[in-house]
Amino acid sequence: MIDLSTTNLDHLGLVAAVCKDINLEKLVNNMIGSKDPRRVVGPGLATVAMILNGLGFTSRRLYLTPQFFANKPVELLLGKGLKAENFDDHALGRTLDEISAYGATRFFGEIAFEIAKNEGMLNGFARWDSTSFSVSGDKYEQDPFSITPTYGYSKDGRPELKQVMMGLVVAGSANLPIWMTALSGNASDNKVSRETIESVKRFQDEIKQNSMLCWTFDAAGFSADNVNRLRNDKWVTRVPEKITEIEKIITQDSNSFKWLDLEKGYKVAPGQMTYNGVSLRLVVVFSEQAYKKECITFESKITKEQEKLNKILTHLTKQIFACEKDAIKHFNKLQKEYEFFTLTYKLESTFKYVKKGRPTSGTKPEIAGYKIVVTNERNKEQIQHAISHKGRFVLAANNIDLETASDAQILFEYKEQQGVERGFKFLKDPWFMADTLFLKTPRRIEALMAIMTLCLLIYNLAQYRFRLKLQEQKELIPNQKNKPTQNPTLHWIFQLFEGITAVSFKVAIDSTTSVIIANLTELRKKIIRLFGYTACQIYGLSYIET
Numbered sequence: 292m293i294d295l296s297t298t299n300l301d302h303l304g305l306v307a308a309v310c311k312d313i314n315l316e317k318l319v320n321n322m323i324g325s326k327d328p329r330r331v332v333g334p335g336l337a338t339v340a341m342i343l344n345g346l347g348f349t350s351r352r353l354y355l356t357p358q359f360f361a362n363k364p365v366e367l368l369l370g371k372g373l374k375a376e377n378f379d380d381h382a383l384g385r386t387l388d389e390i391s392a393y394g395a396t397r398f399f400g401e402i403a404f405e406i407a408k409n410e411g412m413l414n415g416f417a418r419w420d421s422t423s424f425s426v427s428g429d430k431y432e433q434d435p436f437s438i439t440p441t442y443g444y445s446k447d448g449r450p451e452l453k454q455v456m457m458g459l460v461v462a463g464s465a466n467l468p469i470w471m472t473a474l475s476g477n478a479s480d481n482k483v484s485r486e487t488i489e490s491v492k493r494f495q496d497e498i499k500q501n502s503m504l505c506w507t508f509d510a511a512g513f514s515a516d517n518v519n520r521l522r523n524d525k526w527v528t529r530v531p532e533k534i535t536e537i538e539k540i541i542t543q544d545s546n547s548f549k550w551l552d553l554e555k556g557y558k559v560a561p562g563q564m565t566y567n568g569v570s571l572r573l574v575v576v577f578s579e580q581a582y583k584k585e586c587i588t589f590e591s592k593i594t595k596e597q598e599k600l601n602k603i604l605t606h607l608t609k610q611i612f613a614c615e616k617d618a619i620k621h622f623n624k625l626q627k628e629y630e631f632f633t634l635t636y637k638l639e640s641t642f643k644y645v646k647k648g649r650p651t652s653g654t655k656p657e658i659a660g661y662k663i664v665v666t667n668e669r670n671k672e673q674i675q676h677a678i679s680h681k682g683r684f685v686l687a688a689n690n691i692d693l694e695t696a697s698d699a700q701i702l703f704e705y706k707e708q709q710g711v712e713r714g715f716k717f718l719k720d721p722w723f724m725a726d727t728l729f730l731k732t733p734r735r736i737e738a739l740m741a742i743m744t745l746c747l748l749i750y751n752l753a754q755y756r757f758r759l760k761l762q763e764q765k766e767l768i769p770n771q772k773n774k775p776t777q778n779p780t781l782h783w784i785f786q787l788f789e790g791i792t793a794v795s796f797k798v799a800i801d802s803t804t805s806v807i808i809a810n811l812t813e814l815r816k817k818i819i820r821l822f823g824y825t826a827c828q829i830y831g832l833s834y835i836e837t
Contacts (some may be wrong), residue, residue: 305818396470521605
């Protein structure tokens, strides 16, 4: 008699293979956790389990991890003798507490820097940004050594909920997360961006990792204090247009710039400025795409202003002023408010009889006040001037000369800032483990944020390695539209693996259990082999060295 059972392997074998290839379990165990031999699930194993849960895209919360593994081949993914019930709330919660005690930021940083160093991702630009995560609880214990979930500017558009913030640094062509910081819900980007750079530099000194990173961050990090405090560092950022010098530069005539045409409708021109005593290199940027978009927005604004102005002028014809001076004063105020319109006026006197009752013969009415009749038309010259500098913005760079990076390279690196935003989009995916955080203690929230960022690290690393392997082997796989590509998203690869099962069968004669993997198509086999030896082991394939 043969006893058969099936479990869902899907894409989780690929995730487990990457975790094993980078020795994640060993890295974590060397940092945290007790050496108690009675402990079935150590911190390294628990961390891998939480990553499998996070990248399982089933939207199960942390305390439901045993349920997540109930229909998964646990021994194949995590090790011999392990069962789903081993990964309960106690085992995972204990690991989160150990991560918190060690320091969530340091925990993540030591792992990430080790991986990034091995991948050659620490010799260029690092990109920083922050985002917010809503929390479900209302009351949290005050902890002077932890973050504070509280109300703040919600980047999710949920101001009614308390939140925590996350600062994230990614580096290299893989947008590999190398640093994360859990922050209180009301943390300021301006201050945190500088503190992050300073913290990473101190950490690099501690681990004797001396490569100098060049930083990019958005306009929220540009301030007089930051420019002064970071005067010896290399960085690139967008400069807020409200700064007087930048406003003057942006509104200059286009012919005053020495434009260099680039691809995709971009142009760049060099500039310079001294700000708070620090000499900065500027790159003035024009984007055709941004220009068209801003012109449409501007036209919509002008149309709305005209509709509002017409209503005001209709009511104005019914208003009576005591004297001509008052009427003209009101007109001048109106003209200042509507700079994109040319207003013209005509004063009309209003008359009335001084005495009550029917006027006697020969009595003439006297002037009682003045009405002002205003007409308007668009100020084409003013509008054209405003449109002429649409699509422009200014980047500032510190300690980066032309030999290090051209103006075009500076623009490219700033545009790569989107790599952080893509990371945040990933972490906030509703199918991920925590679009809203449900943990009740701030320390565990910090630790979970480190685990979440490890999920992003594994995802980006796996995607980068797989794309690189496709290019090296000159291989192609079909994308969502069934067209060949060398740059698939890992999410698409995961979808391609839906339906792969592990079939276990036990023979009653000798009670031995064997496992075979079902539903491996040729495309799936090709992908598994490109992932490497460990993935082949998990999916039961022979590995061919390439």
